[in-house]
Amino acid sequence: MFILIGEILPHIAKNIELLMEFEYDENLKNKLNSFLDAIINAKNIFVFGVGRSGLVGKAFAMRLMHLGFNAYVVGETICPSFKEGDLLIVISGSGETTLTKEIAKKADNVVAITCNIPNTLAKISNIWIPICISKNEYLPLGTAFEFMAFIFLDVVVALLMKRLGISENEMKDRHCNLQ
Amino acid sequence: MFILIGEILPHIAKNIELLMEFEYDENLKNKLNSFLDAIINAKNIFVFGVGRSGLVGKAFAMRLMHLGFNAYVVGETICPSFKEGDLLIVISGSGETTLTKEIAKKADNVVAITCNIPNTLAKISNIWIPICISKNEYLPLGTAFEFMAFIFLDVVVALLMKRLGISENEMKDRHCNLQ
Amino acid sequence: MFILIGEILPHIAKNIELLMEFEYDENLKNKLNSFLDAIINAKNIFVFGVGRSGLVGKAFAMRLMHLGFNAYVVGETICPSFKEGDLLIVISGSGETTLTKEIAKKADNVVAITCNIPNTLAKISNIWIPICISKNEYLPLGTAFEFMAFIFLDVVVALLMKRLGISENEMKDRHCNLQ
Amino acid sequence: MFILIGEILPHIAKNIELLMEFEYDENLKNKLNSFLDAIINAKNIFVFGVGRSGLVGKAFAMRLMHLGFNAYVVGETICPSFKEGDLLIVISGSGETTLTKEIAKKADNVVAITCNIPNTLAKISNIWIPICISKNEYLPLGTAFEFMAFIFLDVVVALLMKRLGISENEMKDRHCNLQ
Numbered sequence: 001m002f003i004l005i006g007e008i009l010p011h012i013a014k015n016i017e018l019l020m021e022f023e024y025d026e027n028l029k030n031k032l033n034s035f036l037d038a039i040i041n042a043k044n045i046f047v048f049g050v051g052r053s054g055l056v057g058k059a060f061a062m063r064l065m066h067l068g069f070n071a072y073v074v075g076e077t078i079c080p081s082f083k084e085g086d087l088l089i090v091i092s093g094s095g096e097t098t099l100t101k102e103i104a105k106k107a108d109n110v111v112a113i114t115c116n117i118p119n120t121l122a123k124i125s126n127i128w129i130p131i132c133i134s135k136n137e138y139l140p141l142g143t144a145f146e147f148m149a150f151i152f153l154d155v156v157v158a159l160l161m162k163r164l165g166i167s168e169n170e171m172k173d174r175h176c177n178l179q
Numbered sequence: 180m181f182i183l184i185g186e187i188l189p190h191i192a193k194n195i196e197l198l199m200e201f202e203y204d205e206n207l208k209n210k211l212n213s214f215l216d217a218i219i220n221a222k223n224i225f226v227f228g229v230g231r232s233g234l235v236g237k238a239f240a241m242r243l244m245h246l247g248f249n250a251y252v253v254g255e256t257i258c259p260s261f262k263e264g265d266l267l268i269v270i271s272g273s274g275e276t277t278l279t280k281e282i283a284k285k286a287d288n289v290v291a292i293t294c295n296i297p298n299t300l301a302k303i304s305n306i307w308i309p310i311c312i313s314k315n316e317y318l319p320l321g322t323a324f325e326f327m328a329f330i331f332l333d334v335v336v337a338l339l340m341k342r343l344g345i346s347e348n349e350m351k352d353r354h355c356n357l358q
Numbered sequence: 359m360f361i362l363i364g365e366i367l368p369h370i371a372k373n374i375e376l377l378m379e380f381e382y383d384e385n386l387k388n389k390l391n392s393f394l395d396a397i398i399n400a401k402n403i404f405v406f407g408v409g410r411s412g413l414v415g416k417a418f419a420m421r422l423m424h425l426g427f428n429a430y431v432v433g434e435t436i437c438p439s440f441k442e443g444d445l446l447i448v449i450s451g452s453g454e455t456t457l458t459k460e461i462a463k464k465a466d467n468v469v470a471i472t473c474n475i476p477n478t479l480a481k482i483s484n485i486w487i488p489i490c491i492s493k494n495e496y497l498p499l500g501t502a503f504e505f506m507a508f509i510f511l512d513v514v515v516a517l518l519m520k521r522l523g524i525s526e527n528e529m530k531d532r533h534c535n536l537q
Numbered sequence: 538m539f540i541l542i543g544e545i546l547p548h549i550a551k552n553i554e555l556l557m558e559f560e561y562d563e564n565l566k567n568k569l570n571s572f573l574d575a576i577i578n579a580k581n582i583f584v585f586g587v588g589r590s591g592l593v594g595k596a597f598a599m600r601l602m603h604l605g606f607n608a609y610v611v612g613e614t615i616c617p618s619f620k621e622g623d624l625l626i627v628i629s630g631s632g633e634t635t636l637t638k639e640i641a642k643k644a645d646n647v648v649a650i651t652c653n654i655p656n657t658l659a660k661i662s663n664i665w666i667p668i669c670i671s672k673n674e675y676l677p678l679g680t681a682f683e684f685m686a687f688i689f690l691d692v693v694v695a696l697l698m699k700r701l702g703i704s705e706n707e708m709k710d711r712h713c714n715l716q
Contacts, residue, residue, distance in 0.1 A: 005560040008695050012688060013550050023542040046357065050433075050716045052599060055592045058256040059683070062589060065257045066678070075408075075433065077237040077252045078244045079355045088357070098464075099716050102456050103357045138695035140705040141603070141712060146596070147691060151549055151684055158545050158675035168677040175678060176258045178225065178267070178285045179587045179636050184381040187516050191509060192371050202363040229537045229612075231420060234413045238504070241410060245499070254587075254612065277643075278537050281635050317516035319526040320424070320533060325417070326509055330370060333505060337366050337496035347498040354499060358408045358457050404715065416614040423615045435595040435610045436602045437713045446715070461715045534616045536583065536625070536640045 004138065011136050015144055018132045019152055034127050035111055036159060039069065042087035048074040048103050049091035052146045057091045060153040066171035067160055074103055082107050093145035095119025113152070115145055183317065190315050194323055197311045198331055213306050214290055215338060218248065221266035227253040227282050228270035231325045236270045239332040245350035246339055253282055261286050272324035274298025292331070294324055362496065369494050373502055376490045377510055392485050393469055394517060397427065400445035406432040406461050407449035410504045415449045418511040424529035425518055432461055440465050451503035453477025471510070473503055541675065548673050552681055555669045556689055571664050572648055573696060576606065579624035585611040585640050586628035589683045594628045597690040603708035604697055611640055619644050630682035632656025650689070652682055 022028045039045060045064055049057040057073070064071035072079045074088075082088065088107035092100045095114035104110050104124055112125035115133060122128040131152060133144040160166070201207045218224060224243055228236040236252065243250035251258045253267075261267065267286035271279045274293035283289050283303055291300040295309035310331060312323040339345070380386045397403060403422055407415040415431065422429035430437045432446075440446065446465035450458045453472035462468050462482055470479040474488035489510060491502040518524070559565045576582060582601055586594040594610070601608035609616045611625075619625065625644035629637045632651035641647050641661055649658040653667035668689060670681040697703070 004696055004699055005557065005692060008692055009553060009556055012691075013553050016546060016550050016553065019546055020542065048357070051713065052596045055596050059589045059592050062256050063677075063680075065259060071257050073256045074355070074357050076255045076257070077240050078250050078255070078257075079357075080244060080353050081356045097716065098460050099457050102460055106357045106456075137705060138698055139691065140600075140694070140698065140708050143600075143691055143694070147684070147688055150687055154549075154676065154680055154684060155542060155545055157677070157680070159541055161675055161677065162541055168674060171677050174259050176253070176588065177260045178227075178253050178258075178282045179634065183517055183520055184378065184513060187513055188374060188377055191512075192374050195367060195371050195374065198367055199363065230534065231417045234417050238410045238413050242498075242501075276537065277639050278636050281639055285635075316526060317519060318512065319421075319515070319519065319529050322421075322512055322515070326505070326512060329508055330505055333370075333497065333501055334363060334366055336498070336501070338362055340496055340498065341362055347495060350498050355409065358455065406715075420614050423617060429615050431614045432713070432715050434613045434615070435598050436608050436613070436615075437715075438602060438711050439714045464715045532617050534611070535618045536585075536611050536616075536643045 008136070008138055011134065011139070012147070015134050015148055016151060018134065019148065019155065021132065031127060031129055035129055035156065036163065038087050038109070038111055038127060039064070039160065040164070042069070042109075043083070043085040044070040044072060044080070044087070046072050046074050046079065046082055046086060046088045046107070047091075048088065048100060050097045050099050052142060053091040053093060053097070053149065056146055056149045056153065057089065059150060060089070060157070063154075063157045063171075066174050067157065067164070067166055068170070068174065087111065089113065090121060090125070091149055092121055093142035095121035113149055187315070187317055190313065190318070191326070194313050194327055195330060197313065198327065198334065200311065210306060210308055214308055214335065215342065217266050217288070217290055217306060218243070218339065219343070221248070221288075222262070222264040223249045223251060223259070223266070225251050225253050225258065225261055225265060225267045225286070226270075227267065227279060229276045229278050231321060232270040232272060232276070232328065235325055235328045235332065236268065238329060239268070239336070242333075242336045242350075245353050246336065246343070246345055247349070247353065266290065268292065269300060269304070270328055271300055272321035274300035292328055366494070366496055369492065369497070370505070373492050373506055374509060376492065377506065377513065379490065389485060389487055393487055393514065394521065396445050396467070396469055396485060397422070397518065398522070400427075400467075401441070401443040402428045402430060402438070402445070404430050404432050404437065404440055404444060404446045404465070405449075406446065406458060408455045408457050410500060411449040411451060411455070411507065414504055414507045414511065415447065417508060418447070418515070421512075421515045424532050425515065425522070425524055426528070426532065445469065447471065448479060448483070449507055450479055451500035453479035471507055545673070545675055548671065548676070549684070552671050552685055553688060555671065556685065556692065558669065568664060568666055572666055572693065573700065575624050575646070575648055575664060576601070576697065577701070579606070579646075580620070580622040581607040581609060581617070581624070583609050583611050583616065583619055583623060583625045583644070584628075585625065585637060587634045587636050589679060590628040590630060590634070590686065593683055593686045593690065594626065596687060597626070597694070600691075600694045600708075603711050604694065604701070604703055605707070605711065624648065626650065627658060627662070628686055629658055630679035632658035650686055
């Protein structure tokens with residue numbers, strides 16, 4: 001059985017290396033830069049995804065709150081109205097998830113994080129972040145996309161910390177302290 | 180079978196009449212008044228409950244957001260740090276729910292909405308709102324407390340609308356429009 | 359201020375009386391009966407709603423689990439695939455909520471709980487449960503529908519207990535005991 | 538700015554390599570093996586965590602359901618009673634999260650996934666899975682633990698697929714199809 005760890009971890013590591021393209025590829029670098037600008041300039045940031053993509057989105061939304069942004073998760077209790085100047089970030093491996101498309105259609109400022117194959121969300125979004133993945137039979141369904149999106153968004157958090165000069169202590173100070 | 184509706188609805192209606200005590204009973208009237216003041220004076224309002232009491236709390240937190248308050252649900256993604264000047268509202272039929280007590284212990288400004296039997300949450304809270312209910316074998320577990328808390332908190336929303344002069348249209352304008 | 363309680367509670371009580379029509383009106387009585395049959399005959403029961411309607415749906419799904427049914431909330435983590443023999447229950451005041459309609463379109467056995475004005479969900483569902491409500495300026499947005507749906511579904515729980523001979527103790531035994 | 542990607546991704550990759558110890562280190566290998574056995578032998582599997590650890594737990598619980606296990610998330614609507622023969626999996630970077638400890642104390646069969654520093658959850662659990670991480674100022678708060686736990690649990694899914702001979706197609710067939 002344990003042979004598998006030695007097979008699967010290098011495959012995961014190889015996937016993560018693919019994210020280096022956001023530094024080396026001029027087009028991807030520009031997209032990432034536009035994504036950071038969109039976050040920094042938004043009045044409120046809304047995040048949505050279905051299933052595990054939604055969980056990845058929530059993990060990112062929580063860090064946006066820690067960074068001091070007004071972040072909301074569509075579908076959670078206190079999500080307000082989307083207004084001019086706001087930003088919606090949607091996450092979907094296929095870019096074809098029904099509910100995610102319906103929600104994206106209602107917003108007029110959308111960043112879509114999907115796989116790198118052209119898709120509906122890519123088409124209807126203002127900024128498309130394509131995540132290149134390498135599949136494997138033991139990374140079933142959207143697994144590879146999901147951990148890649150998780151790590152990509154943690155990299156985005158790191159870039160925002162650096163660009164805005166936000167320390168870990170400031171983030172800790174905003175961290176929920178009742179649980 | 181349908182005889183039961185004729186039995187159970189009058190029992191539910193009788194329960195709801197019990198809420199009139201918040202107008203007639205001086206002590207309850209003062210408690211309600213203090214609750215409204217605590218909401219109006221809070222910088223941020225946190226809501227928590229477990230199970231169906233938690234769902235009732237979320238329904239109330241959503242309306243607090245529609246009314247223009249900074250409301251958060253403990254356990255949801257973007258719940259920030261509880262600070263001085265903030266308010267925690269906890270809901271628990273028994274007043275003895277483990278997680279709810281743990282969370283209440285960490286806040287220093289707590290309103291507890293529980294049944295009217297003395298209990299731990301009542302004791303450790305700054306304001307205790309006791310809800311008097313009449314049980315019935317066909318209102319199993321916390322059912323009577325839960326719909327009573329739901330309706331009581333909708334009455335609180337009505338009182339806040341009236342006191343603050345907030346119209347339904349203002350609330351509609353804040354209502355999530357992406358779903 | 360407190361005059362309002364005396365205005366609003368009787369209005370809420372009047373709303374609840376409207377539910378008696380499910381006993382007196384032959385058409386509504388048949389609809390309720392079909393709803394109970396659909397629950398009892400379903401392999402798995404899925405529940406969905408957006409916003410406070412969704413919270414009402416979750417409160418009902420929890421009781422279905424306590425009653426011994428295989429109940430799931432669409433959008434929560436462990437919601438499985440909808441298959442032949444399964445039932446979807448959707449809740450929406452207007453019957454026009456975008457996400458709810460999209461989900462209902464994907465299932466082939468749907469009960470829709472909405473207001474009593476003809477609407478899309480009513481049209482595309484197999485069983486339509488129309489809830490008659492009386493609005494009021496201090497019951498903003500979907501408030502009246504939501505507490506009516508909450509109480510109506512608690513009545514459905516009572517009817518299922520009676521019809522299936524399920525005791526409160528059996529339900530207590532299935533109640534989550536880790537929180 | 539973009540220098541940072543070239544700094545942070547290799548650090549993330551280095552972290553992931555640390556998971557290889559679950560193949561090389563005899564003690565960790567045995568722990569992993571016991572964890573797999575505990576999952577396979579459980580009647581029902583409950584998962585809990587707070588914050589981003591909770592999101593990681595939900596991502597794993599969803600895959601457990603896809604694999605055919607009876608998985609539940611503590612705190613979600615349809616979580617039933619924990620009984621003899623059931624398993625609770627808790628996730629907490631520090632191993633000291635208040636709510637997670639309270640829940641773990643109520644179950645008698647617990648797997649704790651935490652950092653590799655001795656802690657309360659490690660002590661009160663039946664199986665302790667210590668995750669070794671390498672921190673960095675741009676992986677704030679629990680970030681490194683969280684993506685490591687995410688990936689570790691995806692490796693566990695891969696191992697379960699292999700050991701039980703479960704194909705991606707079977708998992709796809711159980712995947713929620715209403716959204």
